[in-house]
Amino acid sequence: MTAKKDFKRRVRDRQAKTGESYVTARRHVLSQAPESAEAPADAPHDVPPEPGGRPIVVEEMLDLTAAASALGFQCRVYASSKLSGMVEHAALLQRVRDIVNATTEDPDMAPMRAVILRGERPALPPRGADWWPETRKFIARAVSGIGGISEGGNMVAFAFDATMILADIGFRQTPVMTDLPPRLVLTAIAQEPFSVQRLFLR
Secondary structure, eight states, rough: OOOOHHHHHHHHHHHHHHOHHHHHHHHHHHHHHHTOOOOOTTTTSSEEEEOTSSSOOOOOOOOHHHHHHHOOSSSEEEEGGGGTSOOHHHHHHHHHHHHHHTTTTOOGGGGHHHHHHHOOOOOOOOTTTHHHHHHHHHHHHHHOOOOOOOTSSSEEEEEOOOOOOEEOOOOSOGGTTOOOOOOOEEEOOOOSSOOOOOOOOO
């Protein structure tokens, strides 16, 4: 077995034992390797550039499900590693819980409440022709510091500890996503060009 295949096997073995994401398991396996060992050139960190020459940015997602569950969340919860040095996770989770509990009369927040409070898969409407312009408009507003709810209710932007946070329960359903468990992803929206990536977290 080549070193690369052996490395991947060890990462997958750790995943199976711990339930960690591939990226997290990979990091732990690398940390246990001798310092002289060179990391295999495998995904997700060593991702080749896109056809246009732009690199594909990969960010580790931290699993906050256990902490969120203790607060009554009924879905999986992930946070971008970028948030770790910006906000305190427990306080952020409490803020999200406060938001969904304070908006029980707001129909636009219904998809978010269904995922977070009841563990339901998001029942988002099919994509219309204007879904991407509307999403870009929402993100542009969030980047500028204006919070709010996206059309369809799959994303909510709000300020927390001087950081603009994006809470995302998933894009509109596609055949690839129908078997994904309900989840909430929390990321920071920096004051810089922001691109939306699909997150397929299992």
